[in-house]
Amino acid sequence: MLWFALRCASLPLEIYSRALRTHAPRSTTPFAVAGGTRAEIVACNEAARHLGVKHGMPVAAASALAGNLQIVARDIAAEEAALERIAAWAMQFTPAVSIARPAEVLLEIGSSLTMFGGLQALWTELAAGLRALGYAASVACAPTPLGAQWFARAGLTVRLRHTDALRASLPDLPLHVMQASPEMLELLRNIGAKNVSDCLALPRDGLAQRLGPGFIDDLDRALGTLPDPRIFFTPPTLFKATQPLPAPAADAEMLLFASRRLLVDLCGFLAATARGAQRLTFTFSHHRAEATKVTLALVAATRDAEHSTNVLRERLERTALPEPATAIALESELLLPLAARNLALLPDAGQQEEAATQLIERLRARLGEAAVVGLKRYSDHRPECGWRMCPPGSEDRVASATAGRPLWLLAQPQALHEVTAMPCYDGRLTLLAGPERIESGWWDGRDVTRDYFVACNPSEALLWIYRERNANARWFLHGFFA
Numbered sequence: 001m002l003w004f005a006l007r008c009a010s011l012p013l014e015i016y017s018r019a020l021r022t023h024a025p026r027s028t029t030p031f032a033v034a035g036g037t038r039a040e041i042v043a044c045n046e047a048a049r050h051l052g053v054k055h056g057m058p059v060a061a062a063s064a065l066a067g068n069l070q071i072v073a074r075d076i077a078a079e080e081a082a083l084e085r086i087a088a089w090a091m092q093f094t095p096a097v098s099i100a101r102p103a104e105v106l107l108e109i110g111s112s113l114t115m116f117g118g119l120q121a122l123w124t125e126l127a128a129g130l131r132a133l134g135y136a137a138s139v140a141c142a143p144t145p146l147g148a149q150w151f152a153r154a155g156l157t158v159r160l161r162h163t164d165a166l167r168a169s170l171p172d173l174p175l176h177v178m179q180a181s182p183e184m185l186e187l188l189r190n191i192g193a194k195n196v197s198d199c200l201a202l203p204r205d206g207l208a209q210r211l212g213p214g215f216i217d218d219l220d221r222a223l224g225t226l227p228d229p230r231i232f233f234t235p236p237t238l239f240k241a242t243q244p245l246p247a248p249a250a251d252a253e254m255l256l257f258a259s260r261r262l263l264v265d266l267c268g269f270l271a272a273t274a275r276g277a278q279r280l281t282f283t284f285s286h287h288r289a290e291a292t293k294v295t296l297a298l299v300a301a302t303r304d305a306e307h308s309t310n311v312l313r314e315r316l317e318r319t320a321l322p323e324p325a326t327a328i329a330l331e332s333e334l335l336l337p338l339a340a341r342n343l344a345l346l347p348d349a350g351q352q353e354e355a356a357t358q359l360i361e362r363l364r365a366r367l368g369e370a371a372v373v374g375l376k377r378y379s380d381h382r383p384e385c386g387w388r389m390c391p392p393g394s395e396d397r398v399a400s401a402t403a404g405r406p407l408w409l410l411a412q413p414q415a416l417h418e419v420t421a422m423p424c425y426d427g428r429l430t431l432l433a434g435p436e437r438i439e440s441g442w443w444d445g446r447d448v449t450r451d452y453f454v455a456c457n458p459s460e461a462l463l464w465i466y467r468e469r470n471a472n473a474r475w476f477l478h479g480f481f482a
Contacts, residue, residue, distance in 0.1 A: 002110040002119075002161060004126065005148035006086065006137045008103045013043035015078045016246040018134025019258035019328075030066040031246060034059050035074030042074050070246065078244060079103075082135075088235040089133065089268030093126060098145070098230040104152065106145050106230060119159060129268065134261050142166050145230055146222040150177040150196075163224050170222060171197030178218060184211050196222075239269050239277075239332040248287065248324035252316045255284070255325060260309045262330040267305040276301030276338030282312065283329040289322035297369065299392050300357045301336040307358050314365035360392045381440040382448055383409055383478060406464045406479040413476040416465065423465055423475035427458035437469075454481070 008014065012033045030048035032041050039059045051066040063069055079102065087097045087105050093116065096108035109122060116122040119141070130137050140151035141159040147166050151158050154177050160166050173196045175185055187210060193199050199207065199219060208216050220226035243258050259282060270276055278301040284292040294315050302308065364372045374392040378385065383405065416423040423429045434453030441447040450466040457463065462481035468474050 001108055001143060002113070003142055003145045003148040004107040004109050004123075005100075005140050005142070005145070005152040006090070006105045006107070006126075006130070007139075007149070007152035008083070008086070008105075008135050008137045010043055010136055011079050011082060011103045012074050013045060014135050015075055015082060016072055016244055017045060018261055019243055019245050020254075030069040032062060032069060032071050033074050034062075034071050035076075072246060075244065078242065081241065084233070085241055085265045085269070086130075086133065086135065087233040088239075088272060089129070089265060090126075091233070091235060091272030092268055093122065095232070097233045099233055100149060104149055106148065108145075109141075119161070123159065132264050133268075144222055144224045145228055146218065147224070150222055153177040153179070167223055171195065171200055175199070178215075180211075180215065184215065187211070235269060235273060238335065239266050239330070241265055242327055242329040244327045245325060248326050250321055250324040252313075255328065256309065256313055256316055258328050259312055259330070260305065262328065263305045263308050263312075266330060266332065267303045267308075270303035270335070270338070273335075274337060275335045276303045277308075277332050277334070278302075278336055279332075279334035280308070281331045281333055283331070284321060284325040285327040285329070286321070286323045287326060292319065292321055292325070294319055295333075296365070298361050299364075301334075301338050303338060304358075307361075310358075311361050311365045314362055318366070364392070381438050382446070383438075385441070385446075406462075406481045408482070409464075409479040410477065413466075413478045416475040416477055418475060423455070423467075423477075425455075425457050425463060425465075425477060426461070429455040429457050429463065429465065431455050432462075435467075438466075439469075452478070 012035070013031070016033070017031065028047050030045065030051055030053065032044035032048050032053055034040065035042045041053060041055055041057045041059065041062050043055065044053045044062075048062070048066060048069060051069075053062045053065055053069065059071060063071070083099055083101065083103065083105065087099050090097050090105055090107055094107050094109050094112045096111075098106040098108075100106055107126075113119055113122060116125060123139070123141070127139060130139075138152045138155050139157055140148045141161070142148035142151060143160065143163050143166050147160075147170055150170065150173050151160075154173050156173075158169065160169060175188055175193065175195060178196070180188075188199065191202070193202065196219070204216055217226060221228040241262050243262050245258060249255060249258075266277065266280075278298050280296045280298075282294040282296075284294070286292070294312070296308065296311055296315065298308075298311070360372060372392060373389045375387050376390045378388045380386045416425055416429075418424065419428060432454045435451035436453075437451050439447075439449045449469040451469060452464060452466040455463045455465050463477055464479040464481065465475060465477050468476070
């Protein structure tokens with residue numbers, strides 16, 4: 001077995017900061033997260049550290065060092081939810097994902113190496129995905145899950161594939177990676193133990209008596225001499241996530257950036273569960289006003305984060321918020337199975353259809369759903385009644401006889417000038433084909449009796465014309481051929 005350990009040490013801070021662009025002006029503002037019974041600094045950004053703010057510092061002292069320090073309360077529930085979203089996202093790499101709270105996710109990737117092109121390729125893709133999610137995680141690889149955790153806690157990005165290499169490297173780790181109680185660490189320091197190697201050199205029975213058998217078991221699990229079973233994470237059936245904002249925001253680009261973080265979370269979850277989203281709802285919370293909801297009703301299910309972001313951008317540009325947003329929530333309302341497909345060297349019919357679908361969705365987002373519709377054929381011999389409007393992408397099509405008819409029909413037939421009983425349109429017309437007789441519509445009061453012809457004018461344009469079969473026998477233009 002081979003394990004990846006992802007340690008998100010800055011998770012309390014990244015719950016908020018991942019909603020900000022790294023080059024945004026606010027990223028240079030001192031920012032910190034406070035929590036605990038004594039109101040201490042839990043995490044802070046680089047700007048705050050530059051002013052002397054540190055982990056564990058009282059809030060009053062931190063505020064004294066940095067007068068413009070922005071402090072928010074720690075949200076443990078949001079951290080746990082974020083860890084679960086990371087686990088769901090990671091399941092696209094392996095189904096064996098486990099959560100080690102408060103800030104670690106474990107992946108058993110031994111069976112996934114061939115699929116992703118080897119350890120280096122999988123490592124690179126995983127690291128790039130974490131950056132896209134907005135998390136700065138330390139990643140370590142080892143043959144045992146606890147060993148990988150210890151290396152990740154030490155901040156060492158090692159890639160150990162064999163147990164011998166693990167047993168040679170693990171003893172050099174400092175004691176704090178074991179996350180023992182302060183009393184245990186103090187006792188170990190008093191007897192001269194500074195790292196894992198010193199603990200391994202001490203008598204096992206004596207350690208067990210002083211520190212309990214669990215301490216010895218952890219050493220054995222990390223080295224691989226004792227089994228270390230893990231409970232694997234099961235993703236939820238639907239996706240729901242909330243992104244708090246570090247400060248109220250009304251700027252569309254900032255809201256879009258924060259929303260895209262949620263969309264990347266969603267698309268990883270969809271890839272892991274082999275599904276696509278067809279209906280999504282974004283909820284923008286406000287301090288005093290009622291929440292603003294933006295629903296994306298897509299023509300086809302997708303798990304393309306870039307396309308979903310483009311559709312959301314069009315919607316946000318024509319959505320007026322009553323006041324700045326304080327948080328963004330994303331919920332999947334309709335998920336459908338969506339299997340992966342192989343890509344062709346050259347664009348094929350499937351790719352062209354997908355591009356057309358994405359264009360329709362962006363047009364609907366920009367112009368409104370009622371402004372973009374599809375057309376379907378309807379079984380009626382009258383040309384003006386032979387179609388109906390339908391939702392874009394609708395597969396409900398009724399066959400009708402369309403051979404010899406143009407696709408471009410006029411909204412209303414146009415009466416033609418006649419010279420010596422022959423119709424004219426930019427010159428005298430020559431009849432090429434016909435007649436096609438249509439007698440229909442007596443049941444709805446819109447009955448027609450016509451003879452249709454294909455005609456050509458002197459400039460060789462092809463027209464579809466008809467003559468009424470009544471006393472007037474007038475000629476009309478009804479459509480054009482391409």
